[in-house]
Amino acid sequence: xxxxxxxxxxxxxxxxxxxxxxxxxxxxxxxxxxxxxxxxxxxxxxxxxxxxxxxxxxxxxxxxxxxxxxxxxxxxxxxxxxxxxxxxxxxxxxxxxxxxxxxxxxxxxxxxxxxxxxxxxxxxxxxxxxxxxxxxxxxxxxxxxxxxxxxxxxxxxxxxxxxxxxxxxxxxxxxxxxxxxxxxxxxxxxxxxxxxxxxxxxxxxxxxxxxxxxxxxxxxxxxxxxxxxxxxxxxxxxxxxxxxxxxxxxxxxxxxxxxxxxxxxxxxxxxxxxxxxxxxxxxxxxxxxxxxxxxxxxxxxxxxxxxxxxxxxxxxxxxxxxxxxxxxxxxxxxxxxxxxxxxxxxxxxxxxxxxxxxxxxxxxxxxxxxxxxxxxxxxxxxxxxxx
Numbered sequence: 001x002x003x004x005x006x007x008x009x010x011x012x013x014x015x016x017x018x019x020x021x022x023x024x025x026x027x028x029x030x031x032x033x034x035x036x037x038x039x040x041x042x043x044x045x046x047x048x049x050x051x052x053x054x055x056x057x058x059x060x061x062x063x064x065x066x067x068x069x070x071x072x073x074x075x076x077x078x079x080x081x082x083x084x085x086x087x088x089x090x091x092x093x094x095x096x097x098x099x100x101x102x103x104x105x106x107x108x109x110x111x112x113x114x115x116x117x118x119x120x121x122x123x124x125x126x127x128x129x130x131x132x133x134x135x136x137x138x139x140x141x142x143x144x145x146x147x148x149x150x151x152x153x154x155x156x157x158x159x160x161x162x163x164x165x166x167x168x169x170x171x172x173x174x175x176x177x178x179x180x181x182x183x184x185x186x187x188x189x190x191x192x193x194x195x196x197x198x199x200x201x202x203x204x205x206x207x208x209x210x211x212x213x214x215x216x217x218x219x220x221x222x223x224x225x226x227x228x229x230x231x232x233x234x235x236x237x238x239x240x241x242x243x244x245x246x247x248x249x250x251x252x253x254x255x256x257x258x259x260x261x262x263x264x265x266x267x268x269x270x271x272x273x274x275x276x277x278x279x280x281x282x283x284x285x286x287x288x289x290x291x292x293x294x295x296x297x298x299x300x301x302x303x304x305x306x307x308x309x310x311x312x313x314x315x316x317x318x319x320x321x322x323x324x325x326x327x328x329x330x331x332x333x334x335x336x337x338x339x340x341x342x343x344x345x346x347x348x349x350x351x352x353x354x355x356x357x358x359x360x361x362x363x364x365x366x367x368x369x370x371x372x373x374x375x376x377x378x379x380x381x382x383x384x385x386x387x
Contacts, residue, residue, distance in 0.1 A: 006264055009176040016177075017185050018333050020160045026072055027337045032234055032344070039064045039077075040344050047353060047383040054358055054380035061201055062089055066194035068341060073186050074140055075156040084136060091133020091187075092195055096371040097126035137183045158186065189334075191372075196256050197338050199373045201345055203254040204247065208355040209363045209381050211302050218243050218350050219386075226351060234340040240347070241314045245307035247342060251324035253302050254365070256373045258287035260326040284327050287374075295321035353383040 025031045043064040047055070066088060067077035078085040144158045149166060152159035161182045168175040208215040221242045226232055237244050262281035269276050276282060291299040296306065307315050325332035332338070349355070357363045358380060369375045 007266075009181075012176055013181055013185060014333065016161075016164060017157075017189075020157055021072065021189075021337075024072055024155050024157065024160070027340060029233065031072075032340060034071075035068050035341060036231060036344050036348075039067050040348050043345065044348050044352060047349065048385060050383060052382050052384040054382055056378055056380045057205065057383075058198070058202060058378055059089075061198045062092065062194065065197045065201075065341065065345075066092070066190060069189050069193040072155075073157045073189055075153055075159075087132050087136045088190065090129040091136070092191060094126040094129025094133060095191055096195060096373070096375070097129075133187065134183065137186050138179075141179060141182060141186075157189070158182065161185070192332065193334055193338065195373050196332075197341055197345075199256050199375045200250065200338075200342055202376050203256070203365075204250040204342075204346060205349070205355055205381060206363045206365050206376055206379075207246075207250055207253065207302055208350070209357045210365050214246060214302065214304060215350070215355060217304075218246055219354075222347060222351050226347070228351070232347065234343055237343060238314050238316070241308060241312060242304060243347060243350070244314055244343065245304035247339065247346060248307040248322075249302060249304045252290045252296065252299075252306070252322060254368070254374065254376070255287050255290050255324055257324070257326065258285070258374050260284040260286060261330070263328060263330060284323070286323050286326070289321060289323060292321070349383070352386055354386055356382045356384055358382065 021027070043060060046060050047057075063078075063080055063085065070088070071077045078088060141158055141162075144152070144156070144162060147159075149163065152163055154160060161177070165177045165179075165182070168177050208218070221240055225239055232239060260283055262283050265276045265278050265280050265282060268278050271282070290296065293299055309315055325335040325338075361379075363381065364377050364379055367377050369377060
């Protein structure tokens with residue numbers, strides 16, 4: 001898929017994927033409303049049913065967030081209790097288990113298969129989950145292929161890709177449109193659109209429990225602008241400057257992807273005084289950038305004000321010292337969609353709940369689990385309905 005391709009193949013596959021998602025309507029108002037009215041609302045209902053009792057939101061968030069992308073890739077979400085739901089969630093966890101940035105398998109994927117064959121339990125379990133995940137998308141592709149092309153749905157990514165494969169085959173064009181890239185692109189969207197957003201939300205809920213003064217400021221702003229039931233489209237997020245600045249600061253304070261995915265040097269070059277031969281992998285240390293006191297005063301502190309000007313308005317220009325969605329031409333293609341999604345989950349939760357730590361257990365925000373993303377330690381918080 002486009003996430004692992006390079007050169008002309010990468011350009012072709014990424015360009016098609018982005019154009020198709022745009023044509024389907026991802027990121028537009030109709031899709032945004034669907035996210036708000038279905039998955040966000042369902043997640044809020046889970047919190048309400050808990051009645052303020054301690055809850056680890058990792059699993060309900062995983063299901064909720066991934067469904068926003070699955071509905072585009074497959075044409076429908078996978079509901080809780082659907083056996084395929086466990087395969088998707090397991091695949092995401094399998095990738096996290098395998099491709100730790102401190103794990104050689106992150107840089108040498110074939111190593112994961114080798115370790116699994118040796119019978120190493122954790123790698124074998126991870127490889128099984130990833131394999132099942134791959135087979136699931138392969139079976140979904142085969143299912144859609146059996147449908148007459150005239151009945152393919154232009155709002156389903158798999159159908160649009162199959163249509164493009166058919167088109168280039170008829171033209172005899174040299175291309176990289178094939179079944180492997182279709183499956184790879186579908187998997188990349190699910191992984192990129194699920195794990196990162198879920199991890200971000202888990203961190204920011206912990207941040208609110210740890211920084212009640214920030215939570216109070218966010219809620220005051222939401223109450224003033226939206227009231228108890230109001231909604232705000234993403235395009236008008238500047239009306240909630242402190243709230244959105246809190247999201248931006250969370251991306252700096254606990255960078256979800258501390259190390260970028262590897263880039264490959266296309267020619268011999270020199271970076272920071274070091275020779276980088278053609279073909280070598282280069283990984284950006286985003287964590288270091290976001291915690292450099294040269295750019296960020298007191299980087300360990302959580303201060304949304306960093307992203308506000310002296311008038312309290314959002315600083316909308318892109319900062320060179322801020323790169324939560326990576327750097328260069330391979331910057332995450334889902335940045336806007338991810339932040340739109342996160343914005344709606346966060347404002348809905350802050351509008352309706354106070355997030356509090358357990359009485360005898362302060363939140364652990366000093367340790368995390370290293371992987372494709374930097375995740376907080378699994379733990380419970382109390383989501384208390386606001387009066």
